[in-house]
Amino acid sequence: MTAQLLVFYLLAGLTVGSASLVVTRRNPVHSALFLVLAFMGVAGVYVILGAEFLAAVQVLVYAGGIMVLFLFVIMLVDLEERGRPAGAKVPRFRAKAFGASLLLCGLLVTLLLAAFLTTPYPASSGNGEALRSSGGNLESIAIGMYQHYVLPFELASVLLLVAMIGAVVLAKSRL
Amino acid sequence: MITMTHCLALSLVLFGIGAFGVLARRNAIIVLMGIELMLNAANINFVAFARFMPQPSLIGQIFSVFVITVAAGEVAIGLAILIAIYRTRDSMNVDDFNILRG
Numbered sequence: 001m002t003a004q005l006l007v008f009y010l011l012a013g014l015t016v017g018s019a020s021l022v023v024t025r026r027n028p029v030h031s032a033l034f035l036v037l038a039f040m041g042v043a044g045v046y047v048i049l050g051a052e053f054l055a056a057v058q059v060l061v062y063a064g065g066i067m068v069l070f071l072f073v074i075m076l077v078d079l080e081e082r083g084r085p086a087g088a089k090v091p092r093f094r095a096k097a098f099g100a101s102l103l104l105c106g107l108l109v110t111l112l113l114a115a116f117l118t119t120p121y122p123a124s125s126g127n128g129e130a131l132r133s134s135g136g137n138l139e140s141i142a143i144g145m146y147q148h149y150v151l152p153f154e155l156a157s158v159l160l161l162v163a164m165i166g167a168v169v170l171a172k173s174r175l
Numbered sequence: 176m177i178t179m180t181h182c183l184a185l186s187l188v189l190f191g192i193g194a195f196g197v198l199a200r201r202n203a204i205i206v207l208m209g210i211e212l213m214l215n216a217a218n219i220n221f222v223a224f225a226r227f228m229p230q231p232s233l234i235g236q237i238f239s240v241f242v243i244t245v246a247a248g249e250v251a252i253g254l255a256i257l258i259a260i261y262r263t264r265d266s267m268n269v270d271d272f273n274i275l276r277g
Contacts, residue, residue, distance in 0.1 A: 008177050012185045019189055019212050023196030028204050035208050038189075042215050045185065048177065049226045051236050054218075061243050066211065066250050073254045074204060077261050093199050094270075101198035109191040113184060121179040121227065140233050141240070149237055156244045163248030170255035173262060 008048055015041030028074045032067060039063050053138045182223030190216035201268050203260075207253050214246045 018037035025031045039062040046055035145153055169175065189212055196209030218239045225235025257267065264271050 002176060005177055005181075008181060012181075015185065016188050016192065019192045022208055022212065023192055023200060023205065028202060031205055031208055035211065038212065039215065042189075042219060045182075045219060046222055049182065049222050051222045051226070051239070054222060054236050054239055057240060057243055058218075061247055062211075062215075066247060069250055069254055070204065070208070073258065076258065077267055093201065097201075098199050101195050104198065105191040105195040108194070109187055112187050116180055116183045116187065119180075137233075137236075141236055144233050144237050145240070152241060156241055159248055160244065163251050167251040167255040170252070171258045 004048065008045065011041045011044040011048070014038075015045065029071070032070045032074060035070070036063050036067050039067075051137065053141050179223055179227045182219055182227075186216040186219040186223070189213075189219065201270055203257050203267050203269050203272070204254075206269060207250065207257075210253075211246060211250065214242060218242055 015038050018034040018041065021034040022031045022038060025034065039058060043055040043058040043063075046052070046058060193209040193212030193216060196212065197206050200206055200209065221235040221239045221242070223235075225232055260272060260274075261267060264274070266272075
């Protein structure tokens with residue numbers, strides 16, 4: 001087992017472990033903090049796969065931006081459900097929904113995993129060296145994004161503007 | 176040596192956990208977090224295919240950047256909708272979000 005594989009397994013375990021804690025914790029603040037951990041694990045996987053720029057973007061956008069948004073909303077709203085008796089704890093899951101979702105997702109994962117394990121992928125060691133030798137990750141991505149994918153890039157900026165205006169309009173009580 | 180199968184298995188398990196969170200949890204904020212986990216699983220697939228394809232290609236990584244952009248917009252809109260609903264329903268429980276039911 002190479003060191004690279006060992007690190008991959010560590011990061012995958014961190015990601016999967018904290019992701020499963022995200023969906024099972026009762027307190028949403030704990031869920032949000034474990035979500036940060038899961039995003040960090042995914043960023044580490046990106047680094048192993050040779051996507052350094054993407055790892056940086058992941059940390060900046062997800063762990064920096066999206067998580068702050070989540071925590072703001074969690075702390076803005078009253079998490080104890082109003083209108084219910086103070087002592088009564090609302091269960092996290094409904095029993096039927098829990099069983100059905102577990103069955104469905106477990107079936108999906110098992111079936112697709114069996115398919116992945118039996119599919120022969122090309123045994124090439126990949127192209128990480130080729131990607132690195134051609135001027136580094138960031139430069140190649142920048143050339144690709146601003147030469148071949150200018151239109152999607154500009155559309156993404158319009159999308160972000162629409163999302164920004166829409167979020168303000170939706171969340172504001174009185175315009 | 177990491178192979179394609181490793182990455183696909185990790186992304187599959189992450190997607191399964193996210194889908195479980197979306198389907199089973201009642202707190203709407205956790206449902207949004209489950210959607211984020213599923214988008215991250217898709218991103219891992221994009222990066223893995225970009226890395227292990229026979230020809231050198233960065234298209235998968237570029238597409239992942241766009242996916243992250245869309246995810247950011249989606250979270251902003253989703254949380255704004257949640258706040259708007261919370262204002263009228265006083266609840267973050269998806270079971271209470273039945274205003275549109277006929």
